[in-house]
Amino acid sequence: GxxxxxxxxxxxxxxxxxxxxxxxxxxxxxxxxxxxxxxxxxxxxxxxxxxxxxxxxxxxxxxxxxxxxxxxxxxxxxxxxxxxxxxxxxxxxxxxxxxxxxxxxxxxxxxxxxxxxxxxxxxxxxxxxxxxxxxxxxxxxxxxxxxxxxxxxxxxxxxxxxxxxxxxxxxxxxxxxxxxxxxxxxxxxxxxxxxxxxxxxxxxxxxxxxxxxxxxxxLVPIGRECVDCGPMTSVSGLYQSNANLLDIRGKGPALVGWNWGNVWEHVWKRHIYGHQGKNVQIFADGGSLxxxxxxxxxxxxxxxxxxxxxxxxxxxxxxxxxxxxxxxxxTDEVNMQHEVLEGVFTFYDSTSARLNIYQVASVTFDLLLLLVLGSYLIVLFSFLVITTRGLDDLISLFRRPPSRKVKTA
The missing domain is CATH 3.40.630.10 (Zn peptidases)
Structure with a gap:
């Protein structure tokens, strides 16, 4: 712009x-x-x-x-x-x-x-x-x-x-x-x-x-002197008035006899507005700017x-x-310029994708299910052994077998 x-x-x-x-x-x-x-x-x-x-x-x-x-x-x-x-x-x-x-x-x-x-x-x-x-x-x-x-x-x-x-x-x-x-x-x-x-x-x-x-x-230093401005020691500043006009506020001798052309040239030189002095704000809060x-x-x-x-x-x-x-x-004029991005990077055209997240049962549930299934299988096994072979055979499965002693001559 x-x-x-x-x-x-x-x-x-x-x-x-x-x-x-x-x-x-x-x-x-x-x-x-x-x-x-x-x-x-x-x-x-x-x-x-x-x-x-x-x-x-x-x-x-x-x-x-x-x-x-x-x-x-x-x-x-x-x-x-x-x-x-x-x-x-x-x-x-x-x-x-x-x-x-x-x-x-x-x-x-x-x-x-x-x-x-x-x-x-x-x-x-x-x-x-x-x-x-x-x-x-x-x-x-x-x-x-x-x-x-x-x-x-x-x-x-x-x-x-x-x-x-x-x-x-x-x-x-x-x-x-x-x-x-x-x-x-x-x-x-x-x-x-x-x-x-x-x-x-x-x-x-x-x-x-x-x-x-x-x-x-x-961007003008404070107290900079104006050369050939007539009977004036320095330009104190520019400020924004209620009418949105920039005025010059001087300190020192009277304004009579000033060379306004040189004054204006001085305060504009190398700056946009170039006002001097502190507490002079063009964009003050509460104003139109x-x-x-x-x-x-x-x-x-x-x-x-x-x-x-x-x-x-x-x-x-x-x-x-x-x-x-x-x-x-x-702005007064706007131009748009299109350029090809050059660099060492390779870009792929997929900028977004759907991520599916599934909530599953916690590990506590798995342990509890394992305990229930284990208990069920033990009870079922015991029931089948008792009904087919008797209680003694079931108990004998958990007894320690008698040790065999080897006789030596």
């Missing part, structure tokens, strides 16, 4: 792009039971809600950012993010080069109070510092802990642990937001039998959505009832069509 940013009159440069990506498919020993509520149903739900929120902002030219937003739902996640790799390679080179950075969402539905940002580039990288500081500032206001994990990728090894590594292989800055602190092994944490709805907390997803949405809009828990719950319930093992999904699978329709409702 694609949301187009707003170009300033006379600007001939291509707008930069931010990508928000999540893998939607699962893997498990029982494909028909692999619903993956947390991995990665929670990431899909978060992406859809973020798309809904920014579609509201981008629907008004006055609140449309100078960033294109690209929302990607990919398959092949359990298999080295094969779908993400093919999706990126299908991009036009200009589009790929326009991506400033990508945020991948993975398993954010069962965390307590700490999330991790996984990156491939060194933490000293300017883009990585910008992303982490932006998330950290918002996380502090939301009382959330955010940690940074750096894992260098091996280009010669086709195995990737995180979705952002496919971006990094093509020299696109990217990071993965996840509740998982360590890189998973192959086919680990891919939405198996035990990843069900009861272990996912929609409140955690709601907080994660707000963290990502606010961070995308608020607040995160919708009911929307999150409804999609989470659907994902928790829908197996999504990619090799068994058809091109026109109802679930895939539902995702496409939802993105089409919140």
């Amino acid at each position: 694609w949301l187009s940013g707003l170009k300033v009159d006379g600007d001939t440069n291509q707008l930069p792009t931010i990508a928000i990506v999540a893998s939607y498919d699962t893997f498990g020993a029982a494909p028909a039971l692999s619903v993956g509520s947390d991995s990665n149903g929670s990431g899909v739900v978060a992406l859809l809600e973020i798309a809904r929120l920014f579609s509201l902002l981008y629907s008004n030219p006055k609140t449309r950012g100078r960033y294109n937003l690209l929302f990607g739902l990919t398959s092949g996640g359990p298999y080295n993010y094969n779908g993400t790799q093919k999706w990126l390679r299908s991009f036009d080179q200009r589009l790929r080069e326009s991506i400033d950075y990508a945020i991948c969402l993975n398993s954010i539905g069962s965390w307590d109070n700490e999330l991790w940002i996984h990156v491939s580039k060194p933490p000293e990288n300017a883009y990585i510092k910008q992303i982490f500081e932006g998330f950290s500032n918002v996380a502090e206001e939301l009382d959330i802990k955010v940690g940074l994990k750096h894992k260098k990728i091996n280009i010669s090894n086709p195995r990737v642990a995180w979705e952002h590594e496919q971006f990094s292989r093509l020299r696109v800055t990217a990071a993965t937001l996840s509740e998982i602190s360590t890189a998973p092994e192959l086919l680990q944490g891919t939405g198996g039998l035990f990843d069900s709805r009861q272990f996912v907390n929609e409140t955690a997803i709601t907080r994660g959505v707000k963290l990502v949405a606010e961070s995308l809009a608020n 607040a995160v919708n828990p009911a929307y999150i719950q409804s999609w989470l319930d659907l994902l928790s009832q829908t197996p999504r093992v990619a090799p068994f999904l058809s091109k026109n699978d109802p679930f895939v069509m539902a995702l496409k329709k939802e993105l089409a409702d919140h």
Whole structure:
């Protein structure tokens, strides 16, 4: 799904792009039971809600950012993010080069109070510092802990642990937001039998959505000075008013004489909205742009009832069509790409079968039946011997025979 940013009159440069990506498919020993509520149903739900929120902002030219937003739902996640790799390679080179950075969402539905940002580039990288500081500032206001994990990728090894590594292989800055602190092994944490709805907390997803949405809009360090803005020391922030318009709130000298063109250029540069200052939330609770828990719950319930093992999904699978329709409702343009899954796995087309279980009598019943039958046979045998040969013959059967003494000369 694609949301187009707003170009300033006379600007001939291509707008930069931010990508928000999540893998939607699962893997498990029982494909028909692999619903993956947390991995990665929670990431899909978060992406859809973020798309809904920014579609509201981008629907008004006055609140449309100078960033294109690209929302990607990919398959092949359990298999080295094969779908993400093919999706990126299908991009036009200009589009790929326009991506400033990508945020991948993975398993954010069962965390307590700490999330991790996984990156491939060194933490000293300017883009990585910008992303982490932006998330950290918002996380502090939301009382959330955010940690940074750096894992260098091996280009010669086709195995990737995180979705952002496919971006990094093509020299696109990217990071993965996840509740998982360590890189998973192959086919680990891919939405198996035990990843069900009861272990996912929609409140955690709601907080994660707000963290990502606010961070995308608020990635300017506090107190950064505006060059050539006139008699002004700094821009304190942008905030969402009741009329859903972004205003500039300044501190310091009066507003008279400001060079508004330079001010606007400053606050938009390299960010969607780029407001400064704490306690300024675009997606504040109770407002028209607040995160919708009911929307999150409804999609989470659907994902928790829908197996999504990619090799068994058809091109026109109802679930895939539902995702496409939802993105089409919140973005300007939606494209679907079908690819053949490549890998070392062989999949068979039987995803479900009937297992018949029969309940039989317990072993106590068998022992009791053995005792009854044994007693019956003993009584019957004794009766027949007594009636045919007499009681003495029956008793003699149980007597010890007399010993024979051998006489020696």
